[in-house]
Amino acid sequence: MFFGIxxxxxxxxxxxxxxxxxxxxxxAIQGQRVKARAFFTVEGSIWLSYFGFSYFSSKTDHSARxxxxxxxxxxxxxxxxxxxxxxxxxxxxxDYNLVVERDASxxxxxxxxxxxxxxxxxxxxxxxxxxxxxxxxxxxYWERRKSARTWKRRAQFMPGFAVINRIVSVIDxxxxxxxxxxxxxxxxxxxxxxxxx
Numbered sequence: 001m002f003f004g005i006x007x008x009x010x011x012x013x014x015x016x017x018x019x020x021x022x023x024x025x026x027x028a029i030q031g032q033r034v035k036a037r038a039f040f041t042v043e044g045s046i047w048l049s050y051f052g053f054s055y056f057s058s059k060t061d062h063s064a065r066x067x068x069x070x071x072x073x074x075x076x077x078x079x080x081x082x083x084x085x086x087x088x089x090x091x092x093x094x095d096y097n098l099v100v101e102r103d104a105s106x107x108x109x110x111x112x113x114x115x116x117x118x119x120x121x122x123x124x125x126x127x128x129x130x131x132x133x134x135x136x137x138x139x140x141y142w143e144r145r146k147s148a149r150t151w152k153r154r155a156q157f158m159p160g161f162a163v164i165n166r167i168v169s170v171i172d173x174x175x176x177x178x179x180x181x182x183x184x185x186x187x188x189x190x191x192x193x194x195x196x197x
Contacts, residue, residue, distance in 0.1 A: 015173040023169035030173060039169050046165060050158035057151035064144035071137040072130040083124065088142045092131040097123040 019026030024039025068074040068087050078084070090096040100123045101115075108114040124130070132138040 016170055019169035019173050020166055023165045026169055026173035035172065039165065039172075042165050043162065046158050046161050050155050053151050053155035053158070057148050057155060060144055060151060061148035064141055064148060067137070067144060068130070068141055071134070071141070072132045074130045075128045078128060083128065084145070086124065087130060088138075088145055091135070091138060093124045093129040094131075097125070 015026035015029045017026075018029055019039075022040075023043050024036040027033075027039060028036035065074070065076075065084060068084065069076045072087060074087055075083070086093075086096050090099075097119070100119055103122075104115040104118040107118065132141075
């Protein structure tokens with residue numbers, strides 16, 4: 001009973017809406033199984049790639065942070081990306097804090113109190129302090145973080161490919177359908193395209 005109702009709903013769906021929801025579903029409704037299978041495969045590959053790239057990005061970044069804890073004494077409880085970005089650029093937190101102090105004097109030249117507040121807010125002290133044990137380890141950390149960003153960037157492209165896949169599927173069911181749903185209307189006074197839902 002449930003299976004029969006599902007088939008009826010499936011067959012009654014508009015191919016365009018179906019293709020927008022799941023690329024290939026519109027082709028399946030029109031009976032184009034080979035095309036449908038191709039779109040399903042592409043869609044599945046896109047989302048598998050998205051989750052795979054996201055996983056590798058997260059894993060690589062986590063590995064880089066653990067490396068920074070081991071070789072620079074970074075705070076393992078820090079979750080702020082700016083903190084780990086600073087670890088890429090500075091050998092120690094003292095160097096970073098010097099830049100923060102310089103910025104504070106630049107932003108608040110005649111206000112020592114605001115300078116102090118700015119330094120406390122933006123500097124890294126106490127448990128957040130770090131110092132790399134070797135320049136090569138700092139470079140290695142930067143390479144890991146760069147790799148994590150590359151994986152993340154690849155993952156971010158995937159939803160765009162999913163949108164493109166939907167657009168191509170919709171065009172396919174509208175333009176290349178075996179059914180006469182789409183065509184050129186050449187009736188007198190009605191020159192243009194038509195689509196029958």
